[in-house]
Amino acid sequence: MKLLSRQEEMLLLAVWRLQHQAYGVLIRDKLKEITGKEWAYGAIFTMLDRLVIKEMLTSYLADPTPERGGRSKRIYRLTIDGKKALVEIKQIEKALWEGIDELGLESK
């Protein structure tokens, strides 16, 4: 399987962290919290769609709320494939970072 891109990884992690609350607004907030950057909705949805097509995410509609103008939330969940991909990328990263700290990369 093709490796996840960094952004895809971040998104999948955000969705995983949010568990049953993973819909557009909160995903965006979480990403902001982690990376400290403003994300455009456009960018997020494009990637979410792509992940759905790759079958790493599924989505379902939740109940509408008034502050959303009466529109439903689309809540995303990780699929097995998504989880597998995350595990895989985690292992690779772990291998990549192995022993790096001892070389003193950290700028203290």
Place this chain on the structure above:
Amino acid sequence: MKLLKKRNPPFIAQFLLKKFFPDKGSYTTLGDLQESFSHIAKTAGLFEAKWWYRKQTVQSIVPLIKYSIYWGMNMFLNYLKMGARNILNDKSYSAINLTGLVIGITTFILISFYVYSEFTFNDFHTKGDRIYRVNKVFTPLAGNKEKHPLTSGKMAGAMAANYPEIEKTVRMVNDYSELLIRKNQTIFELENVLLTEPTFFEIFDFRLLKGNKSSALVEPMSIVLSEDAAYKLFGINDPTGETLIGLNGNKFTVTGIIENVPDNTHITYDVLLSWSSTVPAVGQMSRKWLNNWLTQALHTYLLVKPNTDIQNLEESLQQIITEHLPLKKDQYHLYLQPLNDIYLGSSDLLYNRKNKAGNEDYVRIFLIAGLMILGIASFNFVNLTGARSLRRAKEVGVRKTLGASKKQIVKQFLSETFLVTSVASLIAALFAALLLPYFNQLTNKNYEIDYIDLVLFLFLISVCMSLISGSYPALLLSNIKLTKTLRGQLVLNKSRAVVRKLTVGFQFAISMILIASAIVVYSQLEFILNKNAGFEKDRVVVMPIGKTEISNKAKVFKNELLSNPNIISGAVTSPVPGLGTFSQGISPEGKPEGEDWIASAFRIDDYDLPDTYEMEIVSGRYFSEEFATDTTNGIVINETLAENLGWGNDAVGKKFDVSGEVENGVVIGVIKDFSMTSLHHPVEPLFIYYQPRAQNLSLKVRPENIASTMEFIKKTWEKHDPAYPFEYVFLDETFERLYASEQKMMNIFSLFAGFAIFVSCLGLLGLITYSSQVRKKEIGIRKLLGSSSYSIVFLLSREFLVIVFISVLFSLPVTYLLMSNWLQNFAYRITLDIWLFVLAGLISAGLALITLCYQSFRAATANPVNSLSTE
């Protein structure tokens, strides 16, 4: 509720987003956005929130558009590739389609040149929207109302002085006597002299190349030469400040050079001459009639101030008439004609001859005819593609199976049509460029191609054509049922047959209308050119002698010419029959003093008018040498005048004075009506009287040895006036020129009719080819079972023949209405006989029949073995 509404995101942004994220109607994405929006609205304020929302919208949409263009292009290229393959795949079909389209578009391009130049005539004047010509409606005592573009010389001054809305006025008149300049023993002729004022340059945008705009036309005898005239007289030397000496001793000072008269203006000039030259006691060329209240002989143009209420101004202008011409207040009614209307909107004006004029009706007719031909070509496309859809259906089926949406199929066929039409447009542009010189000849114009405009125009045509002719086949094919197409069970259904019948019918109806119109125009022209205008115009040579030495000894000259046996007779007259008149006031017996009677004046200097022109005297007698008083008080009137005056058959012997010319006149005879203008107008009332020094000599010559006769006339002329160049016209040729615009119309119409029927027949050929291909097996079986070739020809063409026949019938009333409307332009016209339509119907039906028979006969005579042996 109101509060909540205000907290909504910006409407337009939301609308756009909805367009791009259809999301099956639940719009969850929009919900997310709105939630964030209300959050920001609460923390940072509504304004911030709205801006944020808009930013998000743009950020989301831009990449979307980018992608859709990228993929759209990809698919489009694929469609074009398929289209090109399809075109090459079936060459005869593509050839028919392309030929039709090329002819249609070429015609349309050429017609657009004509229409565009006619509609943008006169539009180069920057103040054009504020320039008006003062015209008037004239109500004669007897007869119909007339419109004249003429005013009198004093009006302009009174208008400028009394109407604050009028910014400037200019008077102008094309002086009838040409300017003859003697230079180094040669005589130069400046043909078209425009008398005008300095304001000419302030109101109009004619460029003065040399000289001072404000002073060039101020001094009497100032003359401004056009580039051509300057070159003719001075070569490349600067003529400003030079003096020109006229034949009669007048001295003119050249004060400037003006650009040659542009093609697109109704005003004409070779040289401009200052108006002050004509003012009595100021200039040497005193012309009282140009500077009084009474004579209506010149054009007045007004430049009004911006935002002037024209209707108001028109009404108040009438004051000028009531004040200064109280006798005419019921007869003259002034009105203003906008500059932009003058060229196309003056066909109902009399005395507009010196100005170029177009005809708005003709422009419309041509435009419509051009569109019709384009329509015929489009319909060919529709029909042929429809017929071929059988073959294409499988391709559509495969595309659909592979996941193409209906929309994509529509797109595919539209792009294919676009490919065909743009190829056709390019070829058509090439043809148009090649044909332009001939078209210019045909229309007597001078069009040039602006290539940038042409490319834009072609693109527009291609897009429009592909939408018009592509949408039906596209919808048709995209709606085909998938299962049927792949199993090859597609049959021509009923609705398609209806469309085909309608379009073929339309094509032939249009062709028929054009053909019938061409025939009607042709017969009307023939009729007019051959109609006896009351005199015989063949073999009459007319020489203008008014300005030559000959005019003083016209009789000697004429007698010398008559010594040649090939010259039958000659007449010295002032106007020439058929070539226009001027009016004069008359006071006939029994009419009260106050009544102003006007009639055309015809002056003679000898007694030979009826002989030369073969005219007929109805009652009384013509002028004769036996009656010495004829030269002083003899008057001959025409039948119309006799009737208008209520004299009927008792005209002879009535008193008849001509103001300023003939006193104690007596009517000695009535002459049969003859037409003094083109036959668009009925014969006007006219009287003939004797006045020495007439302007023209007409000679009736024998048809034999015309060349040597003309040589003889020329020699005699040179003997009597060696300085002035020999000039002559043949009256019948001049006559034909009166109908130049009709001739033009006929040329273009015949061309159109030819194109229309050709393209229609092409379409028919394509259709019958396909239907015979589709029914190949049926034909084979029929032949096998003993049917004859002829019955098969009949079988194949029956359907089309019925359509053609019906459309021909249907177009009859339309043509009849159109043409009887056109014929209203003529005072003398043909009656619309049934044979004209029968002829047109025979032509179009005949051509259709030939086309049908040709192809169906081929199908019918084919050996059935070939069609049945396959499979």
